[in-house]
Amino acid sequence: MSRSHDLEETLANVTELVAKRLDADVCSIYTTDADQRELTLSSTIGLDSEAVGKVTMRVGEGLVGVTAERGEPIALEHARSDPLYRYFPETGEERFESFLAAPLIVQGAVIGxxxxxxxxxxxxxxxxxxxxxxxASLLAPVVVNAQLLALMSTSDERERGDVVSRIAVSDAVRSRQTKIRTRRSEHNVTLRGLATARGVAIGPIFRMDKPVDFGRIVYQAKADVAEEHADFRAAMTEARREIAEMRDVVRDRFGPEFAAVFHAQMQILEDKGFLLNVTQAIDETHNAREALNTVLDSYRKTFEQIEDPYFRERGTDIADVGQRVMEKLLGVRDHVEPMQHGSVVVVDQLLPAIFAQLEMDNVSAIIAEHGGQTSHGVIFARTLEIPTVTGAAGLLEEAREGESAIVDGATGTIYLSPDDALTREFEKAQHRHEVAVEHLDAMRERPAETLDGRRVKLSANAGLLADLRLVEKHGAEGVGLFRTELLALAHRGFPSEEEQEQLYQRVVEFLDPLPVTLRTLDLGGDKGIPNIGVDDEENPQLGCRSIRLTLENRHAFRAQLRAILRASTLGNLRLLLPMIGSLSELREAKAVIDEVRLELDREGSAFDRDLQVGIMIEVPSAAITARVLAAECDFFSIGTNDLTQYTLAVDRGNERVAHLYDSLHPAVLQLIHMTVRAGMEARIPVSVCGEMATNPLSVPILIGLGIGELSGTPAAVPVMKEIIRALDAGAVEADARAALVARTPAEVHAIAASRLREAGLVEHPDIGGWLLQLLDEALAPA
Known part of the structure; x- marks a missing residue:
């Protein structure tokens, strides 16, 4: 399906494939018009081919129309006797008895x-x-892309404008806030952005934003128009090869889950409509460069009218691909020049392609004029532990090629051309940080054990294959939380069973015999993506998210469960269900798991029959009823991020109330305490996997409450270990009892800070200075 991208051929391939896969006599695809009021038979295998493009029906008319209207599947053993059945004689469908249909949904809208x-x-x-x-879920975004590309293929500007005006009906793109920047001086030019990935780096500026001025490149069109056509086709072939190579590099470095970001560009290059438009323009102009410019400019103008961000992104993809083809046509070689070791890379946007184009061993930091903290590129940088700042307004205007720069990823601060004094200050800080990391990592084999012999398991949170090397590097004892939703975020929808199984298999094999806890998809809320049917909820954090969403989308849930179970054969895998709020939810999810187990049994597929199933405790109702839940699961994992948010009714992303968010609030500690007691009574393990697990102030309190496992970012594991090794279990149990009766979070902070000081940790040669600063900030009056 991915190799044919004009709409007609794409749909024809899909109908043939699905008919074979489901052993059906007929497979047909109906697509909606721009108003989403009518459906047209767009492709079929089994019905009369003459009916394609001619048979139409209103949404709500006939079985197909009702499927579109309801947005859910219809399955009928005897379709013709159903009162909703509508006979279309042009199709020759009178000889077919049974009927099954599913809607194609994008952005919550049925498109076919x-x-x-x-x-x-x-x-x-x-x-x-x-x-x-x-x-249907896999086909829908492909159809959208093909429809948009087909739109570009028309030469009728009025028709384009009509379609675009109908697409552009969603919310306008939110304008970015402009930030005030300082005027350029010769030294210590300070820019501020978003603290995206921690760490300090000092190095020369390497700019990747230098665009090629195609207008200054001499291009002599060939006398023979056939040669112009040949040159364009060669440029297309070379662009395809280059994008395929980047996709492969990213797959090798980060795993298959993020190679998907290049699929859209490949789809454009393989689209027959794009090729036809340029080919026709070459025939008219006898100049491949002029023809390509004309087509790309036309595309750009069309997509600039679209306000919906999802569809507008398709225009960005086309512009990026067009730039690449133009480079090949004009003979422009890869203009990423060799960089010095330790370079600070300056970009407009932190895109995944950057990680395929650069020798990352020479990169000390990445800084971007635009972008936020959650893009694919940011995740890559964070995974590679590269200090990163994004959203630094004025960067592209101020940064000079080759000048020295300091990047403080922890504060989001950039210093251009720092003077000697500022450079010396950060060099000392950088050296202390590097030495501390080396010392701590060198002692990774030492157990996380308190002075009186209580053992605590330290695990790592992960979401990419590239994270796994950090598990070993920093001495984690396994993965306490593997976030499977990153694959879905990359695909902008539910990933296929095969893709998931490949990823999970690689994870468990890489870590074997260390344990891995895979959390099922935790989508919705602040991890909203298109094509999953939860757009525009009034309160997404309290809406259809996490386990609620997957239980509503059983096909996606079952596909993931099948992938997890089939990857469990090594016996080092555990399954974690997120945001369970009641016993009925737990039982419903476990019933689906049991059904999938039976299904795999019937197929003869191997899986771990003793696979443990645990739940996340992240809503107050789960903590309060933990005793009931503990009787029907194998382990608890406390997600303190959401537990704190829901307990305190604080959205930590809201600047006006973020100061009220505190996981050491006595109310949150009471819920953790209730959960631990329930786990102990049921003899099931209890861990903490939220940000609280790596907060030095939280560690003594959590250990005192009886938590047996802490799971956090891999780089935090050595620090957590040093803190635990300096504590006495009996002393922190007393601290925990005092914290449970504290009146305010500040009182809890004081209890924890006092314990860390008494343990001598502020004199620790590797973490003492940093910890002292943290304690001073924690105890400072508000």
Missing amino acids: VIAIQTAEARRFDEPDVELLKTC
């Missing part, structure tokens, strides 16, 4: 329907329905 029919009566079971729904 895929339907199968059989001549013999057939009762479609749940796996059939789920398979068709999976096909």
Whole structure:
């Protein structure tokens, strides 16, 4: 399907594939018009091909129309006897008895329907329905891209404008806030952005934003127009090769889950409409460069009218691909010049392609004029532990090639051309940090054990294959939380079972025999993506998110469970269900797990029959009823980020109330205490996997409450270990009892800070200075 991208061929390939996969006599695809009021038969195998493009129906008319109207599948063993059945004689469908259809949904809107029919009566079971729904979810974004590319293929400007005006009906793109920047001076030019990835770096500026001025490149068109066509085709081929190489590099470095970001660009280069438009323009102008410019400019103008961010991004993809093709046509070689070791890379946006283009061993930091803290590129940088600042307004205007720069990723501060005094100050800080990391990592084999012999397990949180090397580097004892939703975020929708199984298999094999805890998809809330049907919720954090979302999307949930179970054969895998709020939710999720186990059994697929199933305690109702829940699961993992947010009714992303967010609030500690007691009574392990696990002030309190495992960022593991090794279990148990009766978070902070000081940690040669600063800030009056 990914290799044919004009709309007609794409749909034809899909219908043939689905018909074979589901053993159906008919597979048809119906697409909506721009107003989403009518459906048209756009492709079929099994019905009369003459009906394609001619048979139309209103949304709500007939079985196909009702599928679109309801936005959910319809399965009928005897379709013709159903009162909703509508006969279209042009299709020749009177000989088909059974019917199964699923909607194609993008951005919460139905853009079409895929339907199968059989001549013999057939009762479609749940796996059939789920398979068709999976096909529909994978097909929908492909159809959207193909439709947009088909739109570009028309030469009728009025038609383009009409379609664009209909697309541009969603919320406008929010304008960025402009930041005030200082005027350029010769030294200590200070820029501030977002603290994106921690660390300090000092090095020369290396600018990647230097655009090629195509207007200054001499291009002599060939006398023979056939040669112009040949040059354009060669440029397309070379661009495809280059993007494929970048995709492969990213796959090797970061895993297959993020190679998906290059699929859209490959789809454009393989689109016949794009090729046809340029080919026709070459025939008219006899100049490949002029023809490509004309087509790209036309595309750009069209997409600039679209306000919806999802669709506007397709225009960005096309512009990026067009730039690449133009470079190949004009013979512009890869203009990323060799960089010095320790360079500070300056970019406009932190894009994934950067990590394929650069020798990352020479990069000491990355700074970007635009962008936030959650993009794919940012995740890559954080995974590689590269100090990063994004959203630094004025950077591209101020930064000079080769000048020295200091990047403080912890504060989001950039200093250009720092003077000697400032450089010496940061060189000392950088050296202390590097020495401390080396010392701590060198002692990674030492156990995390208190002075009186209590053992605490230290695990790492991860979400990428590249994270796994950090697990070993920093001495973690496994992965206490693997976030599977990063794959879905990369795909902008639910990933396929096969892709998930490949990823999970690689994770467990890499870490074997260390344990891995895989959390099922935790989407919705602040991790909203298109194509999952939860757009525009009034209060997404309290809406259809996490386990609620997956239970509503059974086909996606079952696909993930099948992938997890099939990857569990080594016996080092555990399954974690997020945001369980009640016993009924737990039982419903476990029932689906049992169904999938039986299904795999019938297929003869191998899996770990003793796979442990645990739940995250991250809503107050789960903590309060922990005794009930403990009787029906194998372990607890306390997600303190959401537990704190829900307990205190504080959105930590809201600047006006973020100061009220504190995981050491006595109310949060009471809920953790209740959870630990329930776990002890049921004899199941209890861990903490939120940010609280790596907060030095929290460590003595959590150990005192009886937490047996802490899971956090890999780089924090050595620091957590040093703190634990300086504590006495009996003393911190007394601290925890005092914290439970404290009246304010400040009182808890004081208890924890006093313990860390008494343990001598502020004199620790590696973490003492940093810890002292943290304690002073924690105890400072508000």
